[in-house]
Amino acid sequence: MRRSILTIITAVVFFIHLSVGIEVIDQPNYVYDVGFDLDIEEPAAAVQLLGLRNDKLKGLLEFTPIRNTIGQSEYQYYSFSVNTSSGLGEYYQFLIFLTGNICEQPESIEANETSLYVYFSFNSSMFQNFELGQLGTFKNGYFQGLADVPISNSDENEDSILYIAVQAPELTNRTATWSYEIGVSQNDLVFQWDDRTWASLVDTDNDSALIVTGNLTSSNDYTSLNATESQYALFIYSYDYKDYFNTLNSSWCAVRNGPALFSTSNFQSSYTDRNGGLQQQFYVSGLNESTKYIAYLVSDFKGTSFGGAVYQPFEFETxxxxxxxxxxxxxxxxxxxYSVPAVKGIDKRELKTMYDENAHTLYTNFSKALQQIACDTDQDAVFSPIKTCTDCAQLYKDWLCSVTIPRCTTRNRTGYKYRTVGESRSTFIDEDLKPEFNYYEVLPCVNVCQAIVRDCPADFGFQCPLTNDTIKQSYYWDAGEGYVSCNFVGIVESSTSFAVRSILVNWPLLVVVFTFHILQLYI
Structure with a gap:
């Protein structure tokens, strides 16, 4: 009997989810289905064929990877019992997703070189003749494969068994070993990699850094979320290890188990909606001054024992x-x-309070003046047909914060303003805070000022400098030189939906197989 059109459409949507790895996040700490609690028995036929002891053929559970160590020229064997009452077979022929990570391998393995081999088949005779199985390889520490259950074995009352063998190549070093993880699922990829960083540096000072993830959701209701339960983990490595993962840069477990200087348990972590969408932020302290580091973000699927995704690293310097x-x-x-001019003897908490309260005090008069403007009135009486007083208030607040709380750095770059002691932007800084060190100021972006002129009532008489020479006295612009050339305070616009995060997995085989299965439904 042919499937209904609705069933096929459902299969298409679900398959696209798997083929590109898109995860729709209902909440930042979402939960994965980690298995069916299947009773895995070692296939007696396979054991007899190889003359293996039962402990040499390990059973794999749904979305429950296992770790093993293998020596050069060695083979290791696994089996997976397909649950024919669940998984993708509900829509069409059953598909089994195989993925793996190499956690450690011999130093002689070069980048992009094949390391371990994986054979898999539903025919137990594969253990005698590996040409009967499909061949997959680990490259850059990552393996993926796709097995479809033979139609003849797809009876609802029969559990098919997938046989898997892992082979290590022969090396001149007879003591060489590999540590790896392998996982199987009927529903999703146990291990994944992403060609984005998915995390970025906000700013540093001499001994700390602030790092945020990409946008997780558009919801701002995050006060009850616990960052310690997040799926994301951050690892900070010495810059000396910038090439350490050249041969394992797609391996989640390699990054997790490498020689990191700091990991998530060492950081203060929380959530923020500073840029318009929910992000997780990590405050990394205890760093050395004038030092480069490498940061890796990983995503853990339901804890650290059930697979995950690794993202591209990024560098930063204190x-x-x-x-x-x-x-x-x-x-x-x-x-x-961001970093601000420091004051000796005042800790970071007190310093941010002093800056914040000064800006709030200066905002009071503007707030009172804005109340005199026609906002909530007839359309013919409002100051603008497209902008509101709320828009104006936020723009003014962004401008005020950027000019009263200067962004500070010790680096000399084009556009930065050198400030000596006693010659800061405002008398509040010079007379109340009294910084003891010279510094460079990252001037506010001129478009922050221009936005007020454009979107606030003309009655306020806001004006901004118009020529480059006058702009450079108090503002600067985005120079597009790969560094922060001006200080922008406000929402960063993005064309990407905050509710969707895409894992860009190298999975072209899925598209071919899926097309074949859909066509079969109409034959």
Whole structure:
């Protein structure tokens, strides 16, 4: 009997989810189905064919990877019992997803070189003749394969068995070993990799850094979320290890088990909606000044024992002295997250309070003036047909925070303003805070000022400098030189939906197989 059109459409949508690895996140700490609690028995026929002891053929459970160590020229054997009452077979012929990671391997393996081999088949005779099975390889520490259950074995009352063998190549080093993980699922990829970083540096000072993930969701209701239960984990490596994962850069377990200096348990982690969507942020302290580091973000699927995804790393460097201090999560200037001129004897918490309260005090008069503007009135009486007083208030707040809380650095780059002691942007900084070190100021972006002129009532008389020479006195612009050339406080616009995160998995085989199965439904 042919499937209904609705069933086919459902299969298409679900398959696309698998083929590109798109995960729709209902909440940041979503839960994965980790198995059916199947009773796996070692296939007696396969054991007899190989003359193996039962402990030499290991049974795999749904979405439950296992780790093993293998020596050069060695073979290891696994089996997986297909649950024919669940999984993708509900829509069409059963598909089994195989993935693996190499956690450690001999140093002689070069980048992009094949390391371990994987054979898999539903024919137990494969263990005697590997040409009967499909061949997959580990490259860059990652393996993926796709097995479809033979139609003749797809009876609803019969469990098919997938046989898997892992082979290590022969090396001149007879003591060489590999540590690897392998996982099987009827529903999803146990291990994944992504060609994006999915995390970025916000700013640093001389001994700390603030790092955020990409946008997780558009919801701002995050006060009850616990960051310690997040699926994301961050690892900080010394820059000396920048080439350490050249041959394992797609391996989740390699990054997780490498010689990291710091990991998530060492950081202060929380959530923020500073940039318009929910992000997880990591405050990394205890760093050395004027030092480069490598940061890796990974995603753990239901804990650290059930697979995960690894993202591309990124580099960052701390400042070379204590002239600046990194602050974030201010009460009033909530979008401020960068280093500011430091004050000796004042810790970061007190410093951010002093900056924040000064900006809030200066905002009071503007707020009172704005109340005199026609906002909630007839369309003919409002100051703008497309902008509101709320828009104006937010723009003014962003501008005020950026000019009263200067962004500080110790690096000399084009557009930065050198500030000596006693010659800061405002008398509040010079007379109340009194920084003891010279520093460079990253000037506010001129478009922050221009936005007020454009979207606030003309009655306020806001004006911005118009020529490059006058702009450079108090503002700067985005120079497009690969560094932060001006300080922008406010929402960063994005064309990507906050509710969807795409894992860009190298999985072209799925598209071919899926097309074949859909066509079979109409034959």
């Amino acid at each position: 400042l070379d002295n204590s002239a600046c201090q990194l602050i974030y999560d201010l009460d009033f200037c909530s979008r401020v997250a």
